[in-house]
Amino acid sequence: MHEIQIPNGYFQLWQMYLAERGLDGLQLDFLQQDQAQLRQVLSMPIDTQSSYTFFLEVIQRTQQHLDCPQLIFEMARHIRPEHFGVLGYIASRSKSVAEAIHYVMRFSRLVIDGSAATRVQVYQHGDEIHLAWPNIDEKYALIHEMTFACIVQLARQIFGLSQPILRSLHFAHAAQMSLYAYQKFYGCEVLFKQTDYQLVLRLDSLELQPHQSDPSLIHLLTKQAEEAIASRLSYETLDQQLHMRVAEYLRLQNSVPKIEQIATELHISSRTLQRQLNEQNSSFKKILEIERMKRCEQLLLQNMSLIEIAIYLGYSDQSALARAYKAYNGQTLLQRKQQLKD
Incomplete structure (x- = not known):
């Protein structure tokens, strides 16, 4: 699974917003060509996933034709735990904010999935807790907007924040609407064009408890989430699993993985892993090089120098990195860096 997949709950939120305005999403003229796909998505269980690309198209058209730049916030106001599937229920029954964050990190791919999806990193800075993840591509701006708004709105419901x-x-x-709209919805400082995405919380907020914590139900829901993750992995090819694990290693470990390390994560020997890749006409070296180049583009967006990127990605020098990128993309690094700035 390479394309980003998002919860069908997001499509349900879109439908709820339209219904509030007395509109039927399946009867809108400007979405006539998408009716069949919309019917299919809306008929599926709320905790399944569908294409982000399709969601982006639907939302952009809705914003334009209904002249509603704040559509994301209007949709997020309808959020309920079930829109995030089993993870939403787990968060709502956790004993504290800290425990809810733990489960979000553990089962996030049940909400947003795909090779470009990134795992949340949590760290403390003084009296603040930072939940952060890197910028992958500008085309995913909308899903970040949607997910931020839904997480914050759902937290208000679950924890009864006074x-x-x-x-x-x-x-x-960059901001997708007026700065005032963001500040009004979130009630805090909102910054744009940052090096990564972050939710910054007060440290003491980790102890806040929800209205309906339920340890026994959490145990059952956790088993359900584990089974869902295991089922999803069983349908992925070895190649897809490797791309995701190598990309994650590069992001989180700040170093280049060896085949032995990835094989250990997959609970197989490196010799077996290499043999299975050979049978698929692939290799660990080829997968690693593709993911290094993708990570290179992410680091270019963070304005790292080329020599820093070369060291970070394990190349002997800047020239070696430049040759590898030219072979991968057909562009020079300087051309790509300028293109990303435009």
Whole structure:
């Protein structure tokens, strides 16, 4: 699974927003060509997933034709735990904000999935907790907008927040609407064109408890989530699993993985892994090189120098990195860096 997949709950939120305005999403003229696909998505269980590309198209057309730049916020106001599937229910029954964050990190791919999906990283800085993930591509701006708004709105419901726990929000992309609209919805400082995406919380907010914590139900829901993850992995090819694991290793470990390390994560020997790749006319070296180049583009967006990127990705020098990128993309690194700035 390479394309980003998002929860069908997001499509349900879109439908709920339209119904509130007295509109039927399956009867809108500007979405006439998408009716068949919309009917299929909306008929599927709320906890399954569908194409982000299709969701992006539907939302952009809706924003344009209904003249609603704040559509994401209007949709997020309808959010309920079931829109995030089993993970939403787990979060709503957790004993604290800290435990909810733990489960979000563990089962996030049940909500957003695909080779470009990134795992949340959590770290403490003074009296703040930062939930952060890197900027992958500008085309994913909308899913970040949607997910931020839904997470914050759902947290307000689950934990009955009487005071703001957010210190700030960081978006790696440019603002999609007026700054006032963001500040009004989130009630905190909102920054754009940052090096990564971040939710910054007060440290003491980790102890906040939801209205309906339920440890026994959490145990059952966790088993269900584990089974869902295992089932999903069983349908992925070895090649897809390797791309995801290598990409994740590069992001989180700040170093280049060896085949032995990835094989250990897959619970097989490196010799077996190499043999299986050979049978698929692939190789660990080829997969590693593709993911290094993808990571290179992410680091270019963060304005790292070329020599820093070369060291980070395990190349002997800047020239070696430049040759590898030219072979991968047909462009020079300087051409790509300028293109990303435009």
